[in-house]
Amino acid sequence: MEASQSTQTQLRLLIIDPHGLIFDDLRAQLGAMPDLQLIAETTTWTAAQAYCTGHQIDVALVLSNWSDSKTLGRIQALVHQAPELRLVVLNIHMTDLRVAAAFAAGARGYMNQESLRDLPHILRLVAEGGVACCSSSGNELARRIVQTRALSPRERLIAAQVAAGQTNSEIASTLGLKTATIDTHVERILRKIGGRTRVDIATWWLQHVGLSDEEGEPQL
Numbered sequence: 286m287e288a289s290q291s292t293q294t295q296l297r298l299l300i301i302d303p304h305g306l307i308f309d310d311l312r313a314q315l316g317a318m319p320d321l322q323l324i325a326e327t328t329t330w331t332a333a334q335a336y337c338t339g340h341q342i343d344v345a346l347v348l349s350n351w352s353d354s355k356t357l358g359r360i361q362a363l364v365h366q367a368p369e370l371r372l373v374v375l376n377i378h379m380t381d382l383r384v385a386a387a388f389a390a391g392a393r394g395y396m397n398q399e400s401l402r403d404l405p406h407i408l409r410l411v412a413e414g415g416v417a418c419c420s421s422s423g424n425e426l427a428r429r430i431v432q433t434r435a436l437s438p439r440e441r442l443i444a445a446q447v448a449a450g451q452t453n454s455e456i457a458s459t460l461g462l463k464t465a466t467i468d469t470h471v472e473r474i475l476r477k478i479g480g481r482t483r484v485d486i487a488t489w490w491l492q493h494v495g496l497s498d499e500e501g502e503p504q505l
Contacts, residue, residue, distance in 0.1 A: 296412050299345045300326040301333045303356075306348040311375075314404045321408075330359045337367040343412040345372045347392075351383070357390045358460035361442060364391030371411045375404075382449050384423045385494060388416075388430040389442040395423060429494050435477055443470050447483055448490040 298321055300307065305328065315321060324340050327333050336342065345363070349356050364372060373394030374387045384395050394411040396403065400419030407417040418424045433441055446456045453467040460467075475481065478489045 295322050296320050297322045297324050297343045299324050299342045302348045318405050344408050347374050349376050360390040385445050388427045389445040440474050444490045448487040
């Protein structure tokens with residue numbers, strides 16, 4: 286069968302673990318995948334960029350606890366550098382806003398520790414060009430974000446952060462950009478969606494993506 290053939294294809298994985306979060310259960314799951322080739326484990330984004338340049342990698346697994354406000358910008362920079370790279374985020378938190386932010390930044394998969402048993406399936410699905418999340422609502426959310434083609438990837442990320450209630454200066458800090466650059470992006474987004482205010486951006490994003498924060502707080 287076609288599915289069984291795909292599982293025999295070597296899956297080349299890069300683990301990016303800036304916060305030292307890798308744990309025994311994760312190693313056990315990865316060790317149980319006979320078709321997995323672990324290219325490297327890295328603790329810095331600079332090293333991750335070097336591996337993506339010097340090696341052929343199918344999927345990068347990013348372990349994150351969102352303690353670093355620049356994680357989203359670094360994910361986007363890595364995907365921009367290596368457009369063919371498929372990136373999965375493994376996070377301890379699971380809210381629609383976090384899922385939306387990760388996919389808007391360029392991730393193609395999202396999961397939390399409770400869904401670790403689904404890791405082999407998610408890695409393979411993403412490696413084959415799919416989009417995967419560890420919840421059915423997250424899968425639908427991810428699909429809608431990826432299909433929001435009216436905006437560029439950078440504009441989708443900024444729109445998600447506007448919808449999450451962040452100011453332009455906060456978004457600039459998160460992405461490592463100047464506030465004036467974010468101002469320009471916001472103006473461009475408004476022109477594309479026919480809006481006039483930040484509320485229009487948030488409304489447009491919520492209508493097209495349909496996200497809601499299950500914790501009740503509009504924070505990434």
